[in-house]
Every structure is written in C-alpha cells, then in structure tokens.
Amino acid sequence: MTERIIESLDNPRAKLWAALLESRGLRKHRRFLLAGRKTVREALAQHPDRFESLLLPPGAGAGAEDLPAPPGLERIRLGRALFDRLDVSGTGLPILVGVVPEMAAIDLARPPEGLELVCALGDPSNLGALLRSAAAFAVSRVILLADAAHPFHPKCLRAASNAQFSLELRRGPAWTGLAQAAGPLLALDGQGEDLAGFAWPRDLRLVLGEEGLGLPPGLAVQRLAIPTSGAVESLNATVAASLALYGHYLAMRTKD
Structure with missing residues (x-):
C-alpha cells in the first residue's frame, strides 16, 4: 500500500497533529490522536469509519503489517523527531488520526432517560x-x-x-x-x-x-x-x- 512521508515538524499537517495534544487544538480541528497497541487494533476493527489516517513510525514494519486497517485509510510514514513529538505515550507503534464526533448540547429541561x-x-x-x-x-x-x-x-x-x-x-x-x-x-x-x-x-x-x-x-x-x-x-x-x-x-x- 502506498505511503506518504512527512518528516518536517514545520509541515502544516504536522503542526495540526501536534495541536491535537491539547484541548484547544482538539476543539479547533475536531481531530484526535489514538495510540496504544490494544486500543488502536480494537478501534480499527470496531470503528474503522472514525479514522482518516494512520501515522507510522520511521522504518519498515513497526507493528503496522497486521493491523485491521481498511484499504482506504491513509498511511503516512513520519520522521523520527515528528513521530516522537506525537507519541506522548511512548508506544513506538502506529497512531490513528480520528474525527471527533459531534457532541450535541443537552436540553436538561427534558427528563432523564436511564x-x-x-x-x-x-x-x-x-x-x-x-x-x-x-x-x-x-x-x-x-x-x-x-x-x-x-x-x-x-x-x-x-x-x-x-x-x-x-x-x-x-x-x-x-x-x-x-x-x-x-x-x-x-x-x-x-x-x-x-x-x-x-x-x-x-x-x-x-x-x-x-x-x-x-x-x-x-x-x-x-x-x-x-x-x-x-x-x-x-x-x-x-x-x-x-x-x-x-x-x-x-x-x-x-x-x-
């Protein structure tokens, strides 16, 4: 599968992803980063439509080969400095970029349900x-x-x-x-x-x-x-x- 390569910390997309490490960036861009050996695998298997990109660490492999990623999921190989900047959990494994779902405002005047x-x-x-x-x-x-x-x-x-x-x-x-x-x-x-x-x-x-x-x-x-x-x-x-x-x-x- 074709992979893009992004290495620069000054790349516009790299800056956007870095902003997702803080609440302000999450609200502005409505994207999030999901890391973790178990959580990434489960999220791809159960909710593949929630994600738009898979960020791969530098070098071949790194745990991405057997992930249940849909064919249309964009794959981007990152440079070492950029990947380490985003890998705040220190997993060394692929990171998913997902879309924050719409969270509608609640009408508290209506009675609770459950x-x-x-x-x-x-x-x-x-x-x-x-x-x-x-x-x-x-x-x-x-x-x-x-x-x-x-x-x-x-x-x-x-x-x-x-x-x-x-x-x-x-x-x-x-x-x-x-x-x-x-x-x-x-x-x-x-x-x-x-x-x-x-x-x-x-x-x-x-x-x-x-x-x-x-x-x-x-x-x-x-x-x-x-x-x-x-x-x-x-x-x-x-x-x-x-x-x-x-x-x-x-x-x-x-x-x-």
Whole structure:
C-alpha cells in the first residue's frame, strides 16, 4: 500500500497533529490522536469509519503489517523527531488520526432517560477512567459540563480504553445551568443518605463534581453517601462514582 512521508515538524499537517495534544487544538480541528497497541487494533476493527489516517513510525514494519486497517485509510510514514513529538505515550507503534464526533448540547429541561452522568472532571485521566466505568455499567449518556476535560484528549483516551466510542457524549452547560435541570438529580456527598439502602430509580441524573472541589454550594440535589471504614477522609471522585454506577446497574438488573 502506498505511503506518504512527512518528516518536517514545520509541515502544516504536522503542526495540526501536534495541536491535537491539547484541548484547544482538539476543539479547533475536531481531530484526535489514538495510540496504544490494544486500543488502536480494537478501534480499527470496531470503528474503522472514525479514522482518516494512520501515522507510522520511521522504518519498515513497526507493528503496522497486521493491523485491521481498511484499504482506504491513509498511511503516512513520519520522521523520527515528528513521530516522537506525537507519541506522548511512548508506544513506538502506529497512531490513528480520528474525527471527533459531534457532541450535541443537552436540553436538561427534558427528563432523564436511564442513568445520565453529569460530569465536571477537569483532569483528562480521571475523566477517562470515569468514562470506562460509565461504559461498563450501561450509563445511557454522559453530559460534560463546561469545566470538564475534553473526552478525546490523549490522556483521556488512554485511561478510557476506547470507552468514548460506545458512549453517547453530550455537551452540558456551566454549573449554573443545572438549576433548570429536570430530576431526579442526585449527587455523592459524605453527609448524604446511605447509598447502601437507596432505592434507585431507573431514570436519573447523577452529578459528579470536580476532584477536590466537589459540588457548588447550594446545588439542589439529593445527596447520597458511600459508607466506608473511615480510614480515609474520602474516596477518589472516579472511584466513588464507579461504586454508585455499579449500584444502579445492579439494581436495574434485579428489576429486569
């Protein structure tokens, strides 16, 4: 298969790809970079239509020969300096260039359908871990508030292990926009109702605040607490949310 070669860091396409390492570039160009031995292979096998280019490391081979890449996927061999600039995970393996899907704005005045996760996590690695749990526990959609990290940031993609491709991602408002949100609206709080005995509704919105900052004061939500031994002050936000998601998932399986 024909391969193009791009070596210069000043090449326009090279500059575009480098911009995709930051949220600003992701928003501007609506493209993303996906790296990883397992994730690249799975993404090509399951979602080949989401990708437009395969960036190859210098030299022959380098793990590209047996990838399930469609014939029409553009292949570009990069120079060493350029490839190392883009290979932030240090895999040394081919990198996919994908198209960021349209994430429509959510109308929070409409009632929730299933468990909708409302999230403001600003750390892309934490957001990625949360998206992985959301996919595992059948979250109906993830609503990303204005302060949330970009879900296709390289660190988020690495932590999520391709969960982005199986989730419905929607754009949400700033925190103040939750005042008009239809409920049930729930959140995790150490002073809330014991989650262990909570009767989960099928349809709800679970709100997760930023790591360390928590929820804005005065937010009108029903608060749930996860009982612990007390050996630590609190749980990591992603861990706490995963426990709540599992609780809802288990309750819905029991009902069904």
